[in-house]
Amino acid sequence: EIVLTQSPGTLSLSPGERAALSCRASQTVSGKLAWYQQKPGQSPRLLIYAASSRAINIPDRFSGSGSGTEFTLTISGLEPEDFAVYYCQQYGSSPKTFGQGTKVEIK
Amino acid sequence: QVQLQQWGAGLLKPSETLSLTCAVSGRSFRPSGYYWSWIRQSPGRGLEWIGEIDHRGNTIYNPSLKFRVTVSVDTSNNQFSLKLISVTAADTAVYYCARGEGLWEPSVYWGHGHLVTVSS
Numbered sequence: 194e195i196v197l198t199q200s201p202g203t204l205s206l207s208p209g210e211r212a213a214l215s216c217r218a219s220q221t222v223s224g225k226l227a228w229y230q231q232k233p234g235q236s237p238r239l240l241i242y243a244a245s246s247r248a249i250n251i252p253d254r255f256s257g258s259g260s261g262t263e264f265t266l267t268i269s270g271l272e273p274e275d276f277a278v279y280y281c282q283q284y285g286s287s288p289k290t291f292g293q294g295t296k297v298e299i300k
Numbered sequence: 301q302v303q304l305q306q307w308g309a310g311l312l313k314p315s316e317t318l319s320l321t322c323a324v325s326g327r328s329f330r331p332s333g334y335y336w337s338w339i340r341q342s343p344g345r346g347l348e349w350i351g352e353i354d355h356r357g358n359t360i361y362n363p364s365l366k367f368r369v370t371v372s373v374d375t376s377n378n379q380f381s382l383k384l385i386s387v388t389a390a391d392t393a394v395y396y397c398a399r400g401e402g403l404w405e406p407s408v409y410w411g412h413g414h415l416v417t418v419s420s
Binding site for chain 1: 346347348349360362363364396400404405406407408410411412413
């Protein structure tokens with residue numbers, strides 16, 4: 194099973210600032226790495242798939258990068274609606290696994 | 301727009317069977333290629349992938365649950381279902397149904413989630 198470790202656990206930032214979230218895999222991920230956003234009381238929402246491709250209707254301030262075992266989600270210029278919990282997921286091998294999440298909170 | 305509506309019992313006793321159903325609307329349940337998933341979320345375990353199925357009934361399960369879980373599909377009613385036997389308090393979670401564009405693809409569309417509590 195591929196274990197995904199996200200850091201930091203919490204990121205305290207102000208609107209307009211840039212956020213960089215990390216996801217590290219215990220084994221090489223075959224590029225099948227996704228990022229989801231989840232707000233309280235809501236289902237996760239797919240932001241990024243294949244490590245760097247934006248899902249439909251996702252603003253271009255969200256970008257993904259990385260390969261192998263190191264991946265990053267960057268939010269360039271936080272909007273008020275971006276404060277949420279973000280999860281990475283590898284979906285290239287069974288079982289599909291998720292990271293434990295990074296909470297982006299308002300400073 | 302694809303919509304997933306899920307339902308089932310919300311309170312179970314230990315050793316009982318969890319049963320949830322997810323109905324798909326907005327697009328046909330077919331064509332082939334889509335995979336229909338169950339994922340759960342709890343404070344202690346985070347997000348956990350349970351398993352998924354295609355419209356032909358091909359399934360893949362999380363090895364940690366495979367001896368207790370069954371996912372089935374009812375294409376005539378555009379539904380798929382989850383059964384988890386012998387539940388314990390550790391199975392208390394919000395259960396989501398979801399759709400991916402293929403087996404090795406992420407989940408694009410999600411249901412609203414259904415809280416299942418296991419308590420004596």
